[in-house]
Amino acid sequence: MKNLGKIIFFVIILVFPLFIFSSSLLQAARKTSDSSDTIKLTFWNFWDPKFILPVIERFEKENPGVKIINEQVSWSNGLDKIVISMANNMAPDICEMGSTWMGKFMSEGALLDITDKVSDLKDEYLMWAPAQMNGRYYGMPWLAGTRVMFYNRELFAQAGLDPDKPPLTWKDFLDAARLIHNPKKGIYGFGMNAGEGHILYKKFMPFVWGNGGKILDENDNFVFDSQETRETLDFYLKLKEYSYCEKQDLLDEAFKRGKLGLAISGSWNFARYPKDAPNLDFGVSLMPKPAEDKGFSTSFLGGEILVLFKTCKNPDVAAKFIRYIVKMENTMPITKEAWVSFPAHLDAYKDSAFTKDKRLSVFTEQMKTAIHPPIHNLWIDLEKIINTAVEKAMYNEPIDSVFKEANEEFEKISGKKNESKQSSSFLIVILSALGVGIIINAILLAFILYEVKKNKSGPIGPIERAQRYILFLAPWFITFFIFWLYPLLFSVVLSFCEYDVFHPAVFSFSGFKNYMALVEDEVFIQSFFNTLIFVVGTTPVTTALGLALALMINSLKSKSDIFRSVFFLPSIISIVVTATIFKSFYSPVGLLNRFLALFGIQGYGWLVDKSFALPAIMIMDIWAYAGYYMVLYLAALTAVPKSLYDAAEIDGANEWEQFRYITLPQIKYMTVFVMTINTIRSWQVFPEVFTLTSGGPVGSTNTLVHHLYELAFRYHKMGYASAISLVLLLLVFLFSFIQMKILSGKKR
Structure with a gap:
């Protein structure tokens, strides 16, 4: 006990100055700030x-x-x-x-x-x-x-339309899109947003508002499912038949290149088109209204x-x-x-900038009738409901089902808003996580002391040895506790609470409510299976391809450095940069579809087609990471003794037998390592999805990490997101453990 007391005293002496030093810095900073x-x-x-x-x-x-x-x-x-x-x-x-x-x-x-x-x-x-x-x-x-209507005057003329008479009604709009639409020549009638969250409603709702529809009535009742909205949706789906469906930046790019007849866009194009497409002949007009004797022209105001x-x-x-x-x-x-x-x-x-170009005056005219979305506490959630409903209808889900799900989702979020919550001091959460963290660190410290006491040999005594161990491990312990253990424990505590980031000083304990909700959450279930498909589809392929590339380069007698650099290059490029490149590569007018067109194969909007979006991301991921695993395998292959291959060759073993009985067993532990880190990385896929699809279309690429990110930082459901993060942690641990057991085999 006396020795243990000395060690504990030593730990306190070691750590206490860190707190004193940091406190002094904070106080000095405050004094400097106050004295200025x-x-x-x-x-x-x-x-x-x-x-x-x-x-x-x-x-x-x-x-x-x-x-x-x-x-x-x-x-x-x-x-x-x-x-x-x-x-x-x-x-x-x-x-x-x-x-x-x-x-x-x-x-x-x-x-x-x-x-x-x-x-x-x-x-x-x-x-x-x-x-x-x-x-x-x-x-x-x-x-x-x-936003207003942009139209290509040259395509209007080619389709037999008067370039000086843009569409004023829905019928005119639909007829113009139909006449211009010629996908075989790469020309599309209208540019429609798809596979992109938080944007689609800005293009759809103006038609609803112009037709007399609403989202909420005067009493904040959800009235999105109305005759006016259904009429608008019917028109919008007819328009989709003559549309190029993509994300906003690619729609603007397609219009700039003369591939779109009509597009709804913003004033930012007046800064881009004169520089990037000086010969583009385009006009702008007010948004079409339902009919000459019905509704009015309006747009989104923001x-x-x-x-x-x-x-x-x-x-x-x-x-x-x-x-x-x-x-x-x-x-x-x-x-x-x-x-x-x-x-x-x-x-x-009144500035001349708005008067010298008549096209800009259309924006100022449209702003007079433009409508801002409802100023509501739940607007961010309402935006998602509307976006999801319209997108599902665009991807051929039954209209009645779409509106029914939208109404149910609103009832769910409005019901949560009205729930009474019992609040407690947030200090309890902090102290709980802090206390558990101290206990875990104490257990680790006790384990070290036990190992020191067990090993009594050496020129110095166990007390001095323990002090040295703790001294050298202290930076790791402090870093581990502050940046890993405490956030993890804090997340565990939050997963049993409903935590409001707008009021961080209070929280509401909810027990296992967040975990029970996962079973009924269709979005969570979909994101889980999407992630599982991603893991199963990319991990074996990336690993096998990395091994194949390593074997090929290892067998080269010359210029292996060049090939190694070429294959490794994609893995050192930022995945966000890679995803941005592939975003253009996969677009309907991108390089991939142009290549297919050489063989008479019609291209696709790969990232806006729910059947192809996830496989497209998986292919990009394999291309980006195979080179990294190739380098790891190369390190393992160079460590295999050449004498084993010489002996096998003398015994008459062919190349396949040498690979099967020598190479694979010798690089077994590297394979375990590669598969493990590959699996962990694949379960945590996020930047690829965030950059390419934002989880769309219709949630077909939504993954667990992307889903919890949206829940936590866009919809502020920190407790529920924490529960998902812990489920993900357990899944990663379980899959990694099973994988290591299978690959490692029995101990000899």
Whole structure:
């Protein structure tokens, strides 16, 4: 006991200074920050710094003692980053928000009420609705945008249509798409979004709104299933027959290359087409309405709102900066450079940039009737419901079934919203995970002490030996506990809770509710089988191909370095870059389909066809990773003694027998290693899916990691996502264990 006490004392002496040092640094940082007279505010936005920094410099010059720290975030993960920063009490002072996100953040009380700071500007700016709740303003409109109909005048003329008369009604639209559509020549009537989350509803809902349909009524009842919506869906499915179905960036690319007759797109094309396709003859028009005597032309209205989080260090100065940056003279340079969005300031539309090109005036005209989606706490979930319903209908699921599932899904999410939750202090969660972590580390420490005590030989005593062991293992122990063990235990605790990232100080214990919900979650079940297919389809092939390439290169007498470099190259390229390349390669007008066309084979939209999307990703994955496993096998092959092959050759063994009885047994443990890490990696497939398909079309490529990522960071269901992550951990462990047992065989 006396010796054990000395060791424990030594551990405390070792670790305690780390906490003292870190605390001192934090206190020093706070004192430095407090002693400074400079007011520092962090500004998160989605724009290239070249647009924002000049405005910040002018503001700082006019306001000495103020420092605005600019930080650019991306649209692909901006919402995720904002939510995570808020949950960790590290939200920026000033933030640009997508207008459709505002309902959630306002209703959860995450934003400052700035009514008294901006209400005097109400008559000078448009799009205040997304920034308003219960008569109060929680943001300032900055930029606004809509979408209109683009049409190729040359293709109109070739189809016998008048280029000066774009379609005004649904019938005109359908007739024009039908006349232009000629897929054998690579010409398509209309560009329709498919296999892409969070975009499709922006193209579909304007037709519903124009036909008198709604998503929610005045009492927040879900009224998406209506006669107006069904009429719209019927029209949209007819339009699909003459459409090129792809993602937005590829649709814009196809229109730019003169392959699309009609497309719904945004003003950003006015910055791209003059540079990339100066000879493209195109026009723009208002969105078609249902009929000459029915409905009206409308489109999706969205934009950017500037907000202050409740943790803002100086709301008065932050509000002053917001009022400054939204001025027309500070916003117009952004518009003129990128043409992605228009200023929310009404006087901006008197600028000559909008009057000299009549096509741009169509956007300003469309904005007068454009509709913003409902400002609702559950809008992000509603968006998913609508997107899923329309996509399922596009992929030939029965219409009645589609609307029934949409209604059931809304009832499910609205029911969860109204559930009463018993909240407890979040400190309990932290202390629980911390306590279990300390216990596990104590067990590891006890194991070390036991091993030290058992081994009494050596020039130094067991106490000094234990102290040295602990000293050298301390960095690993601390890293292991902070960055691996604690997050794992924290995730375990969260899996038994309903954790709201908007209110991180409280949580609701739910027992095994999250795990029980997995059994009834069709999306989880689908993502599990998609992942299983991916693992079974890629792991053996990648491993076998890696071995085959290694054998081939190992047998070469010259230039093996060149081939090794060529085959290894794909594995060192970022998988996101690889996926982006393959995204174009797989498109209907991509290199693969062009190659097939040489042999008279009609191409496909590989990533928007639910039968081919997952196999397409699997093929890309095999191409990307086979070279990495080839290098591992090459290392194992070079370690096989050449004398074994010489002896086998003397005994008359042929090449197959040498491979079977010498090579395979000698590289057995490398095969176990390769299969294990390959299986683990395949179960965790994510960036490929995120970049290529975002889980679509109709969930056909949704994997476990992508599903839990969406649940956690887009729909903020941290507890449920934690439960899925632990199930995934158990699956990976189980498959790896079985695999190692089978491949390792019996011990000799």
